Structures are given as C-alpha cells and as structure tokens.
Amino acid sequence: MTDGSTFAGFQATLLRVLVPVALALIVGGLILLVLGKDPVGYYGYVLERSLLRWGGAQETLTRMAPLLLIAAGLIVAFRAGIWNLGGDGQFLLAAVASAALAPVFIGILPRGLTLVACMLVGSLVGALWSVIPAVLKARYGVNEIITTLMMSFLGTSLANVLIKLVLRDPDTTVPQTRSLPVDDRLPRLFGTTIHGGLVLAVLTVIVVHLMMTRTAFGLKLQVLGANRAAAVHAGFRVERLILAAFALSAALIGLAGAVEVLGVWGTVRADWNPALGLLVVPLVFLARFNGFAVIGFTLFFSALMVGGESAARRVGVPQHYVLVLVALLLLFLGIVEYLDQSRRKSGTP
Amino acid sequence: MSIVAALSKVTKRYPGTVALDAVSLEFRAGEVHVLLGENGAGKSTLVSLLAGMQQPDEGAILVGGQTVRIDSPRRSMDLGIGAVFQRVLLVPSLTVIENLMLGGSWLRRLAREPALRRFGELAQLLGTHIDPDAPVSGLSLGEQQQVEIMRALWRDEKLLLLDEPTSMLTSHGVADLGRSMRRLRDQGVALILITHKLLEAFEFGDRISVLRLGCVAGEIAPQRLQAMSEAQRTETIIRMMFGIGVGGEGGPADGHEAELAILLGHKIHGPAIIDRARPPVLSVREASTAADYTETPLHEVSFDLWPGEVLGIAGVDGNGQKHLAEMLAGQRGVRSGLLRLGDADITHGHVPERRQRGVRYVTDDRLGEGTVGKFPVATNLVLKEVGASPWWRHGFTNWDLIHRHAREQIKSNDIRTPSELTPVNHLSGGNVQKVLLARELDAHAAVAILNKPTYGLDLHNQRLALDRIGAAAARGVALIVISTDLDELIEISDRIGVMFQGRLAGIVDNDDRAADIIRRLMTGAATV
Numbered sequence: 012m013t014d015g016s017t018f019a020g021f022q023a024t025l026l027r028v029l030v031p032v033a034l035a036l037i038v039g040g041l042i043l044l045v046l047g048k049d050p051v052g053y054y055g056y057v058l059e060r061s062l063l064r065w066g067g068a069q070e071t072l073t074r075m076a077p078l079l080l081i082a083a084g085l086i087v088a089f090r091a092g093i094w095n096l097g098g099d100g101q102f103l104l105a106a107v108a109s110a111a112l113a114p115v116f117i118g119i120l121p122r123g124l125t126l127v128a129c130m131l132v133g134s135l136v137g138a139l140w141s142v143i144p145a146v147l148k149a150r151y152g153v154n155e156i157i158t159t160l161m162m163s164f165l166g167t168s169l170a171n172v173l174i175k176l177v178l179r180d181p182d183t184t185v186p187q188t189r190s191l192p193v194d195d196r197l198p199r200l201f202g203t204t205i206h207g208g209l210v211l212a213v214l215t216v217i218v219v220h221l222m223m224t225r226t227a228f229g230l231k232l233q234v235l236g237a238n239r240a241a242a243v244h245a246g247f248r249v250e251r252l253i254l255a256a257f258a259l260s261a262a263l264i265g266l267a268g269a270v271e272v273l274g275v276w277g278t279v280r281a282d283w284n285p286a287l288g289l290l291v292v293p294l295v296f297l298a299r300f301n302g303f304a305v306i307g308f309t310l311f312f313s314a315l316m317v318g319g320e321s322a323a324r325r326v327g328v329p330q331h332y333v334l335v336l337v338a339l340l341l342l343f344l345g346i347v348e349y350l351d352q353s354r355r356k357s358g359t360p
Numbered sequence: 361m362s363i364v365a366a367l368s369k370v371t372k373r374y375p376g377t378v379a380l381d382a383v384s385l386e387f388r389a390g391e392v393h394v395l396l397g398e399n400g401a402g403k404s405t406l407v408s409l410l411a412g413m414q415q416p417d418e419g420a421i422l423v424g425g426q427t428v429r430i431d432s433p434r435r436s437m438d439l440g441i442g443a444v445f446q447r448v449l450l451v452p453s454l455t456v457i458e459n460l461m462l463g464g465s466w467l468r469r470l471a472r473e474p475a476l477r478r479f480g481e482l483a484q485l486l487g488t489h490i491d492p493d494a495p496v497s498g499l500s501l502g503e504q505q506q507v508e509i510m511r512a513l514w515r516d517e518k519l520l521l522l523d524e525p526t527s528m529l530t531s532h533g534v535a536d537l538g539r540s541m542r543r544l545r546d547q548g549v550a551l552i553l554i555t556h557k558l559l560e561a562f563e564f565g566d567r568i569s570v571l572r573l574g575c576v577a578g579e580i581a582p583q584r585l586q587a588m589s590e591a592q593r594t595e596t597i598i599r600m601m602f603g604i605g606v607g608g609e610g611g612p613a614d615g616h617e618a619e620l621a622i623l624l625g626h627k628i629h630g631p632a633i634i635d636r637a638r639p640p641v642l643s644v645r646e647a648s649t650a651a652d653y654t655e656t657p658l659h660e661v662s663f664d665l666w667p668g669e670v671l672g673i674a675g676v677d678g679n680g681q682k683h684l685a686e687m688l689a690g691q692r693g694v695r696s697g698l699l700r701l702g703d704a705d706i707t708h709g710h711v712p713e714r715r716q717r718g719v720r721y722v723t724d725d726r727l728g729e730g731t732v733g734k735f736p737v738a739t740n741l742v743l744k745e746v747g748a749s750p751w752w753r754h755g756f757t758n759w760d761l762i763h764r765h766a767r768e769q770i771k772s773n774d775i776r777t778p779s780e781l782t783p784v785n786h787l788s789g790g791n792v793q794k795v796l797l798a799r800e801l802d803a804h805a806a807v808a809i810l811n812k813p814t815y816g817l818d819l820h821n822q823r824l825a826l827d828r829i830g831a832a833a834a835r836g837v838a839l840i841v842i843s844t845d846l847d848e849l850i851e852i853s854d855r856i857g858v859m860f861q862g863r864l865a866g867i868v869d870n871d872d873r874a875a876d877i878i879r880r881l882m883t884g885a886a887t888v
Contacts, residue, residue, distance in 0.1 A: 225756060225757045225759070226752075226755050227746050227747035227752045227755045227756075228747075228755060229757075230739070230746050231746055233735075234732055234743065234746070237732045237733075237734055237735060238731075238732045240729035241730070244691060244711075244721075244729040244730060244744075245711065245743050245744045245746065246690065246691070246710055246711020246712045246715065246744065247746070
C-alpha cells in the first residue's frame with residue numbers, strides 16, 4: 012500500500028535508496044581497486060559514456076523501453092504474489108511473432124496500424140505463453156516458479172526453431188526473420204535515435220502503478236498476493252484473478268519484446284536472447300514494486316549497461332561487472348531495510 | 361513447598377510504557393499458579409521473560425534459587441521451563457512427531473522410536489488421541505494446541521508456562537487438561553496458568569495472582585482461596601483486576617460499581633421476542649458439504665433462523681463447525697441441500713452475492729483469513745466490499761472516502777489504533793476483533809455467522825464482543841454464534857444447536873435443562 016505518504020516519508024524513502032546506492036558504489040570501487048583498476052576512472056567513464064555524452068544518453072534511454080515494460084509486467088505479477096520468472100520465453104516469442112508479421116502487415120496496412128497490430132500480437136503471444144503455468148497454478152496450485160522457468164526454456168527454443176525452420180529470411184546467410192525497413196519502425200522522438208516505445212513504456216509503468224494502487228482490481232491482486240486465504244474469505248474469484256494477473260504480466264513482457272523489435276532491431280536473429288526477463292527482477296525488488304521508483308532504477312541500470320559495455324573495451328573491466336554492482340545494491344538495500352525495521356521494532360513494544 | 365522459580369522486583373520497560381513494574385512472584389513446585397489480568401497487564405511480558413525471549417531491565421529471575429540470565433528460548437528450556445503460547449507455533453507441513461522431534465540437537469540422528477514412546481506417555485498423560493504421523497496442518501486448532509503442550513512437556517520440564525491454553529479447547533478438553541495439570545502438579549511440576557476465565561482459575565488454580573498495569577495487584581494464597589466462596593473469589597478478583605476499590609455508599613464509586621456489574625456478567629440477551637409465526641430469515645435444508653482432507657464435512661444439516669434470534673452452535677472443536685460457517689457465508693460450496701434467505705434461493709451464491717443480501721461472517725481466524733495483516737485498518741474495514749460503491753466508482757478507489765469511513769468506524773467502535781493507516785497486525789487481538797465486528801455487524805447485516813467471537817480476547821473485550829452481538833440481535837439481525845465455550849453460549853443464545861461429527865445433533869431451547877442435554881449431545885451420547 013503506497014498512499015498518503017508525506018514529504019517526510021518521501022525523504023526517508025529517498026534516503027533508504029540513496030544510502031545503499033552510495034554503499035554499493037563504494038564497495039564496488041573497492042573491488043575494482045583489488046582488481047587493480049581505477050574505480051574513479053571507471054565510474055567517470057561509465058557516467059560520461061552513458062549519460063553525459065548525447066549519443067550515450069540516447070542509447071541509455073532507448074535501452075530503458077523494454078526494461079520498463081518488463082518491469083511493469085513483473086510488478087503486476089509480484090504484487091499479486093505470482094513469481095512469473097518466464098519473462099525470457101514470453102519476451103522472445105512475442106518478439107519473433109511481431110518480427111514475422113511486421114514485414115507482412117506493412118505490405119497491406121498503413122505503418123501506424125502495422126505497428127499497433129504487431130504490438131497487440133506480441134502481447135497476445137506473451138499472454139498465451141503464460142496460460143499453462145497460470146492454469147496449473149490456479150487450478151492445482153503448482154508452483155509457478157518452476158513452470159514459468161520451464162516454459163521459458165521451451166519458449167526460447169521454440170523461438171529459435173521458428174526462425175531457423177519457418178520464418179527464415181531466404182536472402183540472408185545468418186538465420187533471421189525478414190527485416191522491417193528502418194523507416195517503417197517505431198517513430199523516432201524529435202530527431203533523436205530514441206524511439207517512441209520509450210514513451211509507451213513510461214506511460215505503461217505509470218498506468219500499471221496507478222492500476223495497482225488506485226483500482227479495485229489492483230487491490231484485489233494485492234490482497235491475493237498478501238494473503239490468499241483473505242482473498243478467498245472476502246469472496247474474490249481467486250482463480251480468475253490468478254489467470255488475469257498472469258495474462259497481464261506476460262502480455263506486458265510480450266509487449267516489451269514487440270517494442271524492442273519494432274523500435275530497434277526490425278528483425279530477430281536466431282540465438283538472439285537478451286535475457287532481460289531475469290535481469291529486471293532485482294530492479295523490481297529494488298523499487299519495492301513501485302512503478303515510479305522502477306523508472307529511476309531502470310535508468311540507473313540502463314546507464315550502467317551502456318557505460319559498462321564501453322568501459323569493457325576501454326578500461327578493461329568486464330561488462331558483467333555491472334551485475335556485481337546490481338547485486339551489491341540489492342545486498343545493501345536489504346541490509347538498510349533490515350536495520351530500519353529492527354530500529355522501528357525496538358521503538359514499539 | 362520448594363520454590364522452583366521466582367521473579368524478584370523485575371521491571372521491564374518499553375518506550376512509553378512500563379510493562380512490568382518491580383514485580384515479585386514465586387512459583388512453587390506442586391502448585392498451579394494462576395495469573396489473571398487484563399490485556400496489557402503484563403502477563404505476556406512476564407511469559408516472554410521466563411521463556412527467554414526478552415530480558416528484564418531491572419531485577420532478577422531466580423531458578424532453583426540461583427539468579428539466572430535467560431537470554432534465549434533454548435536457555436529457558438535448558439533451565440527446565442516449558443512454554444505453551446497463545447499462538448500455535450508448529451510447522452504445518454511436518455507431522456506431529458516430526459514437530460516434536462525438532463527440539464533435538466543438531467547433529468544427532470532423529471530417533472523416532474524413543475520419540476514415539478515419549479509421545480505415547482504424554483498422550484496418555486494429556487488424554488489425547490492424536491495420530492503422531494498426521495501432518496500438523498490437518499489438525500484442528502484445539503489438537504494443535506495439545507501438541508504444543510506435549511512439546512512443552514517433552515523434556516520433563518519442571519516449570520510449565522501455559523498462556524491461555526484452554527481458549528481453543530472444549531469443556532471436555534478443558535476438563536482433560538485440568539486432570540493432566542493436576543497430575544503434573546502431583547509429580548512436583550510448578551505450573552503457571554494464564555487465563556481470562558475466572559471459573560477456570562478457581563477450578564485449576566491453587567494460588568491466584570492478579571496483575572494490573574504491570575504491578576501485582578494482589579495474590580490469594582491456597583488456604584485463603586479454599587476458604588472463600590465462589591462469589592467472594594469472583595468479586596475479590598474482579599476488584600483487583602480492574603482496580604476497583606471496595607465501594608462506599610453512593611458517591612463517586614457508583615460508576616465503578618456499575619462497571620463491576622457488567623464485568624461480573626449479566627444476561628445480555630434477555631428473553632427475546634421472536635415471532636416464529638413469521639417466516640424465518642434463513643432456512644437451511646439438508647445441507648451437506650464435500651469432504652475435505654483436513655476438516656469434517658457437513659452432513660444434512662437443517663435449521664431455521666428468525667430475525668433477532670441468537671442461535672448458539674456448541675460442539676467439540678472440529679465437528680463441522682468450520683464447514684457450517686463457511687458454507688453459510690458462501691465461502692464453501694454446498695454439495696447438496698438448499699439454502700434460502702428470505703424468499704431467495706442462495707444455495708449457489710458466492711460470498712459477494714450473499715454479502716450483498718446481508719449475510720455476514722466473522723471468522724475465528726482473524727489474522728489468517730479475516731484480515732490482511734500488513735494492510736492498513738482502513739483497507740481491512742472494506743476488504744469484503746472491494747469494487748463496490750461508494751468506495752469504488754467504476755473500479756477506481758476513493759481512498760479519501762475509505763479513510764474517512766475508517767476514522768468514523770474507529771471512533772464509533774472504539775478501535776484502539778494510532779491511525780486508520782496502521783497495519784492491522786500491529787493491533788491487539790481485541791482490537792482486530794473490533795475491526796472485524798465493525799465490518800461484519802454493519803447496518804445492512806441480516807444474518808451474521810460468528811465463529812468463536814471471544815476466542816483469545818481478554819475479559820473486557822469478551823464482554824464488548826458479546827455486548828455487540830446482543831445489540832445486533834436487538835436490531836433484528838439473526839445471529840449464529842459458534843463457540844466451544846458453553847457458558848458463553850448459554851448466556852447469549854435463544855436456542856443452542858450441537859454439532860457432532862458434521863451433523864447437527866440437535867437444537868435445544870436455552871432453558872435450565874439445556875446445559876445437560878447439550879453436554880450429552882456433544883459427545884454423541886444422545887440425540888434429540
């Protein structure tokens with residue numbers, strides 16, 4: 012429940028985020044020192060490349076779009092107490108479906124309609140890929156962590172099979188789907204390289220946040236997530252809620268796949284798997300399932316990724332060091348949260 | 361008699377309050393020492409000090425004459441102190457015997473045979489018949505509490521703390537427990553019994569101490585206790601518990617005397633005027649529910665209920681009461697049979713439809729299913745109305761209205777909470793129940809089912825809950841009150857039905873002969 016927070020409460024929340032960020036950067040810097048790298052130089056380089064340089068900043072913002080949409084999908088599921096960890100399969104299948112249809116649709120439909128249709132198809136495919144875990148969970152109480160992960164393996168493999176056997180563009184040597192021409196992709200914003208998917212993604216996260224905190228449906232999902240017995244007791248249709256949460260979550264993740272294809276790549280190559288589904292999970296936890304906070308963390312992470320990639324080439328720090336920072340951040344956020352809670356607990360009998 | 365454990369001028373402070381204020385008490389071997397007191401009197405703090413969950417700020421705890429520092433529950437057990445808490449602390453997915461073996465040391469293999477032997481001894485001692493291989497989640501709350509008692513006695517403890525152990529037990533179970541307590545006492549165990557029920561205190565206690573606002577308000581030694589009549593005991597103790605002086609003639613003591621009269625118990629629901637010539641508000645005909653892995657299903661239950669009537673449901677815990685409550689509330693499907701509310705057939709209506717028609721259900725599992733613990737009081741007050749106007753319009757939440765509604769409810773129902781935004785699990789048990797009663801006994805209630813409405817509440821809150829039930833009946837609400845406390849049912853009911861093995865063994869008018877018949881019905885010894 013995140014309503015009625017005062018300014019003091021907001022400040023305290025901000026402090027609870029900034030302190031762990033600072034600690035993570037400091038400890039991460041120490042690790043760099045041990046490895047014989049210059050932490051100040053690394054952080055400076057990352058900052059410059061990802062945010063201070065215009066090209067890097069555009070890249071950072073562009074990368075945020077799929078991350079935000081996946082985060083929106085995860086917020087819906089996690090708040091409802093459903094651990095949808097099958098994001099990668101849902102994302103890839105939706106990407107492949109929209110990549111396959113876009114070149115076909117563009118021949119018969121206007122550009123706008125093509126893009127909208129492909130995004131809808133992507134969402135639908137994502138949602139469909141969650142039906143089996145959803146039904147198993149709702150009907151038989153099968154643990155969705157296992158089923159979604161399994162469906163994710165199947166989904167990524169099926170996506171590859173589709174590209175290599177069915178949807179392969181005969182004109183290319185590397186197996187990939189037919190490309191959507193650059194001019195027909197999602198419109199760029201004001202002459203930048205950032206595509207309109209970012210706006211869609213930011214709006215989606217905000218709408219999802221408002222849905223979770225200010226609608227009956229959102230509250231029902233939260234009750235389900237907090238106490239399933241209470242949801243049954245209050246007479247909610249628990250099975251339907253589970254199916255709806257699953258479908259919505261996977262649809263948003265599918266939308267992320269479609270947006271990434273329609274905005275950036277225009278095609279899907281075989282064996283392409285950005286594996287964003289699991290990368291976003293810690294971000295959503297860092298943001299405590301809050302839509303506005305997730306925008307901040309996504310920006311932070313996206314900048315780290317973009318800067319980290321350049322730094323890997325220039326400073327010689329492996330790209331995966333970014334994940335070390337995220338892990339440290341999670342760790343410190345957890346510690347700060349724990350200290351805060353035990354302080355508050357000791358304050359009351 | 362030797363003193364097993366003692367508190368010497370123990371003080372425990374929490375920010376803003378003194379939970380225990382220089383309390384000195386002695387617990388003797390071979391004696392049942394009853395601690396009475398309102399919630400907040402310091403009983404729970406005292407228990408947590410002896411159980412090693414907290415340390416005193418000042419003063420000393422002595423065990424066997426030595427000053428000890430009980431800094432962990434394990435240390436407490438090592439000192440020979442066993443404890444049974446109000447809340448069940450068992451692992452639901454493990455079996456009974458597995459739960460009992462949990463206390464063993466780390467590296468030793470789990471020895472099943474000796475554990476089963478000990479289980480047998482204790483089962484015999486307590487007079488229980490529990491399958492040691494049944495998963496704990498499959499036991500009724502009453503049975504789970506029995507397992508808790510076994511665990512507390514597992515290592516042959518010399519001091520046994522019982523924090524309201526009888527609240528879930530039937531009168532039969534309470535008698536059994538009393539027998540085992542006496543047997544333990546005769547073996548030289550020191551027992552500390554915490555209870556809200558005065559009659560139990562008299563029946564089982566050798567010595568009674570009353571706590572009030574963190575101080576010992578008085579202690580009645582065994583000789584004195586035996587010399588007093590029950591009426592004398594009751595009045596003495598109530599005066600100690602609530603700090604009411606011996607009333608003079610007239611003057612300012614009158615208010616106190618009036619409160620005393622309430623607390624001593626009065627017939628809340630007088631001879632009701634129920635017009636049985638009019639059609640009943642609720643008719644249940646041969647209703648059965650599907651068998652469940654854990655609970656006794658209902659079998660062809662039939663009864664009628666008239667407006668303003670209180671129908672008590674007595675019975676040993678686990679004889680289908682839960683299914684009855686859930687089936688009536690719409691939370692559990694009707695397998696066969698018929699339910700009518702007024703003129704409407706509600707057999708297949710779910711919770712929202714029935715709630716809309718005025719069916720209300722106060723569950724006994726207040727934090728487990730009745731509320732969402734980490735959600736604010738305000739949200740919990742409208743939990744069963746999610747999506748309904750006026751709090752939701754076209755699916756959008758009007759938080760301002762919900763919060764205003766909550767503030768009104770908090771005021772009119774005297775719910776003690778810092779604010780309407782406080783998570784409901786920060787409230788005391790009595791106040792959680794006030795939240796539920798406010799939500800369920802609202803102005804639109806027509807039929808209300810209350811499952812164990814006074815369970816776990818202190819005397820004051822028990823009276824409040826019963827008062828509220830009486831007031832609802834006076835308004836014309838038809839009430840079904842399920843309880844294992846027969847005295848309570850006799851006090852408030854017009855008729856009392858008895859559940860036995862999923863059947864309604866009979867419904868008797870609440871007159872002088874009722875208690876006798878009910879006790880026989882409860883054990884299946886008779887039918888009506």
